[in-house]
Amino acid sequence: MPIEPGLPTCRAVAPSAPSELAWLLNLLTHTAPYAEPALAELDASLLPGISTFRAPIGRRFRSLWNEDSLAGCPELIPVAGLAGAILDDDVRRLFEWISNAAVQDFEEPELMSEPARDRPAIRARIRRLQKSAEARHLYLEILQEVWRRAAGAWQRDGHPRVLKACAAWRVRIESGSAIESLVPPRHPLTRAEQLGFDDLLTHRIEYALSPLHFCMSGGHVADLGDFVHIAVPASDLHPVRKVRDAMFVADRLRVLAEPTRVHILIQLFSAPAGVMEVARALRMSQPTVSGHIKVLRNAGLIQARKAGARTVFIASRKRVERLMEDARATLARWD
Numbered sequence: 001m002p003i004e005p006g007l008p009t010c011r012a013v014a015p016s017a018p019s020e021l022a023w024l025l026n027l028l029t030h031t032a033p034y035a036e037p038a039l040a041e042l043d044a045s046l047l048p049g050i051s052t053f054r055a056p057i058g059r060r061f062r063s064l065w066n067e068d069s070l071a072g073c074p075e076l077i078p079v080a081g082l083a084g085a086i087l088d089d090d091v092r093r094l095f096e097w098i099s100n101a102a103v104q105d106f107e108e109p110e111l112m113s114e115p116a117r118d119r120p121a122i123r124a125r126i127r128r129l130q131k132s133a134e135a136r137h138l139y140l141e142i143l144q145e146v147w148r149r150a151a152g153a154w155q156r157d158g159h160p161r162v163l164k165a166c167a168a169w170r171v172r173i174e175s176g177s178a179i180e181s182l183v184p185p186r187h188p189l190t191r192a193e194q195l196g197f198d199d200l201l202t203h204r205i206e207y208a209l210s211p212l213h214f215c216m217s218g219g220h221v222a223d224l225g226d227f228v229h230i231a232v233p234a235s236d237l238h239p240v241r242k243v244r245d246a247m248f249v250a251d252r253l254r255v256l257a258e259p260t261r262v263h264i265l266i267q268l269f270s271a272p273a274g275v276m277e278v279a280r281a282l283r284m285s286q287p288t289v290s291g292h293i294k295v296l297r298n299a300g301l302i303q304a305r306k307a308g309a310r311t312v313f314i315a316s317r318k319r320v321e322r323l324m325e326d327a328r329a330t331l332a333r334w335d
Helices: 017-029 035-043 050-064 076-082 092-099 119-131 133-173 188-195 241-254 259-270 275-282 286-298 317-332
Strands: 009-013 206-212 220-223 228-233 302-307 310-315
Touching (some): 009 133, 017 076, 017 092, 017 133, 017 206, 017 228, 035 050, 076 092, 076 119, 119 133, 188 220, 241 317, 259 275, 259 286, 275 286, 286 310
Parallel strands (some): 009 206, 206 228
Antiparallel strands (some): 302 310
16 A cells, blocks of 8 residues: 555544444533534434434443542543554443453553643543443443433444445545545544644554444544544435534635625735734724634634733634635535
8 A cells, every 4th residue: 555654644544333333422511512402413313313312321420430530531541542442433441441351461552632721631530440340331231221322323324334335435545545535524533733733643654434323524633652542424415414414514604704804814924913903903993803803713723922011912814714614515425
């Protein structure tokens, strides 16, 4: 397979039942705005009734971790990596490892794909699973209950669909293209710089890829030490995605649909500036400029930087291009 010097090589393209489980548990327990709509999509298509478990599973999960600072289940993929089970098409080895975590000998993961502020708390969850029989028991009960809801759909529809997707992805990867250019819009790899792990694939020489049946948008990037695990949607053209894609494109382009925001963006392309400087240059009020800058920052199109005692804003040409490309590529998938 032709690979450019310095690019990571593909270790495997394979199903991952632990990643399927982690995706579902994350949607059931995460507090981010994307979680409930994504769960509703599954409820309306692949897993009818799954939304009813969000409240009870969420309460039990947060209670297990004593309401720590983490949202969702960022510990589960690293645990599957420690168990050597991340590329398994069932969850037996993962569950066995958790049951026997007290006697496992392992190094704490680096977690380079996770925000630095979250890494101590993720490691604390993993250590607790090793040290507390009660925590292991409660954790397994939650995982087993979630998987019981999904196992039938996984065996009947998911596993066959993922195997077909694996074959298609192998062909794409063998083209020699960088994996970042192959993932769909909204995948974390398309926002690696914004998420803080843009140099991850320069530190790891291999990656493994798993198409996920229950993931209908986005995916994950997880540093497992020896390699990076990348999950992508197995079928990103599922009919239920039409509504989500329409909303996504409209939301992306809405940021640039206001001429004043575009004017501010052009001004910041010329030179970094503070709010007052932009307001004077464009003859606008400070509150008006501040409001538009907030929208541009939330979209990731500008960043704040300290310049002595001042805060200046810098426009990111790369992120503007990414926004436009995400919208174009999302529409192109339906062509």
